[in-house]
Amino acid sequence: MxxxxxxxxxxxxxxxxxxxxxxxxxxxxxxxxxxxxxxxxxxxxxxxxxxxxxxxxxxxPQIPVIEDDPFNSHPTDIQLMSDLVQSSISNGEVLNTAFIxxxxxxxxxxxxxxxxxxxxxxxxxxxxxxxxxxxxxxxxxxxxxxxxxxxxxxxxxxxxxxxxxxxxxxxxxxxxxxxxxxxxxxxxxxxxxxxxxxxxxxxxxxxxxxxxxxxVKDPLMRVKIVEQRSQFDRNPQNCLQEYEEKQNLLKSLICKAQDILPEVSIDFSLRMKISQVCGQLDVDGLRGDIVTNRAAKAFAAYQGRRNVEVNDIKNIIILCLRHRLRKDPLDNIDSGFKVKNIAEEIFV
Known part of the structure; x- marks a missing residue:
């Protein structure tokens, strides 16, 4: 049944x-x-x-929440609790925890x-x-x-x-x-x-x-994508079983990266170079610098390392900066290429 x-x-x-x-x-x-x-x-x-x-x-991974709370309040982190849950805890009430x-x-x-x-x-x-x-x-x-x-x-x-x-x-x-x-x-x-x-x-x-x-333009890749989707639609459980091992591996990589992220550091010289790239690209504000630093640390954690390397920054800098460039209607160079070229010059 x-x-x-x-x-x-x-x-x-x-x-x-x-x-x-x-x-x-x-x-x-x-x-x-x-x-x-x-x-x-x-x-x-x-x-x-x-x-x-x-x-x-x-x-x-599943997250712990206060049972029946409409805001998915965290059982211990005050920053992730609703006011109602905070006042209940202050009054000494015992609240049940669930995982969702x-x-x-x-x-x-x-x-x-x-x-x-x-x-x-x-x-x-x-x-x-x-x-x-x-x-x-x-x-x-x-x-x-x-x-x-x-x-x-x-x-x-x-x-x-x-x-x-x-x-x-x-x-x-x-x-x-x-x-x-x-x-x-x-x-x-x-x-x-x-x-x-x-x-x-x-x-x-x-x-x-x-x-x-x-x-995707490559015919072989297109056929592969169509076949995969058809296979999943025909028998989802078989497809899920086939990829279960890979899914679990990626899950554990993400969990491990979340755990070591607070310990990841980025050298001052690399932070300087990130800001140099942002300056040369004429990026408005400092959001680009902040996001690139954060993403580089997350990438290093994803690789299981506690120190950011040059290649970590090169892997993420286009994703972080391409949408922050001022658009020139007469410019025929893609913003991604612009970011890549400047980054290659500075991160030698």
Missing amino acids: NTIKDSIRPVFPFTAIVGQEEMKLALILNMIDPKIGGVMIMGDRGTGKSTTIRAIADLL NVPMVDLPLGATEDRVCGTIDIEKALNDGIKAFEPGLLAKANRGILYVDEVNLLDDHLVDILLDCAASGWNTVEREGISVRHPARFVLVGSGNPEEGELRPQLLDRFGMHAEIRT
């Missing part, structure tokens, strides 16, 4: 995804260090953007601000004198992944809210003099097709990384 658990739709294994290495690396590094600031994935339709993003969540899969929340294109941020029931507040808060998608995504497909078609005001929450780690809802605040720490992943419009540069700059993906 099939249980509900057995009938849950299986997720295509991350390690079975062919190609698109840039996108996969950006997602893995954001899982290792969520403070990198999320990733924007731009590319052609039908290139597996959504499949890959959903697959990464399946790789992450890392939340993966899809933000629909037509979502309203109330649906995203949550709403305060004013009537209940006035009549009963209690803060009745209906949590939104940001509460559900706390300590997980918030995925926005076609982010370039989303209302700029909503994108602003998402980026502010992702940066601060908190969501505040205010209405009629009543204010409710809850933790909202998540990895923001946006995807889109550049043909349908670009994001404003100031919004694009707020994403930690930017991966560009193109349709």
Whole structure:
């Protein structure tokens, strides 16, 4: 007899995804260090953007939460607790702990601000004198992944809210003099097709990384991708068993990298060179420097090392800086090549 658990739709294994290495690396590094600031994935339709993003969540270890808490509050970390949980603990209440899969929340294109941020029931507040808060998608995504497909078609005001929450780690809802605040720490992943419009540069700059993906041209690779997808659709369990070992290996690599990340260091000379690259590329602000330093540390941790090497920086610098360059309509050089050329000059 099939249980509900057995009938849950299986997720295509991350390690079975062919190609698109840039996108996969950006997602893995954001899982290792969520403070990198999320990733924007731009590319052609039908290139597996959504499949890959959903697959990464399946790789992450379960997280401890306070049972029945709508904000996925952490049992011990105050920064990841809702105000209600904090006051309950202060009052000496014993709260049960449960383990859940890392939340993966899809933000629909037509979502309203109330649906995203949550709403305060004013009537209940006035009549009963209690803060009745209906949590939104940001509460559900706390300590997980918030995925926005076609982010370039989303209302700029909503994108602003998402980026502010992702940066601060908190969501505040205010209405009629009543204010409710809850933790909202998540990895923001946006995807889109550049043909349908670009994001404003100031919004694009707020994403930690930017991966560009193109349709595979090689016929042999295309056949391999189609066969793999057909095999999964025909018999998902067989496909999951086939990749179980690879999945477990990647899971353990990500867990190990998360553990050693606080110990990873980057030499002053390398930090100077990163800032030199940003200066020569005329990158506005210091976000580029900060993200590149963070991503280089996450990459070193992913390789199992506690010291950042030159090759770590070379592997991630394009992902961190290509979307921060000023666009020149007359320039026919791709921004990725620009970053690569300057980085090769400085990191000799």
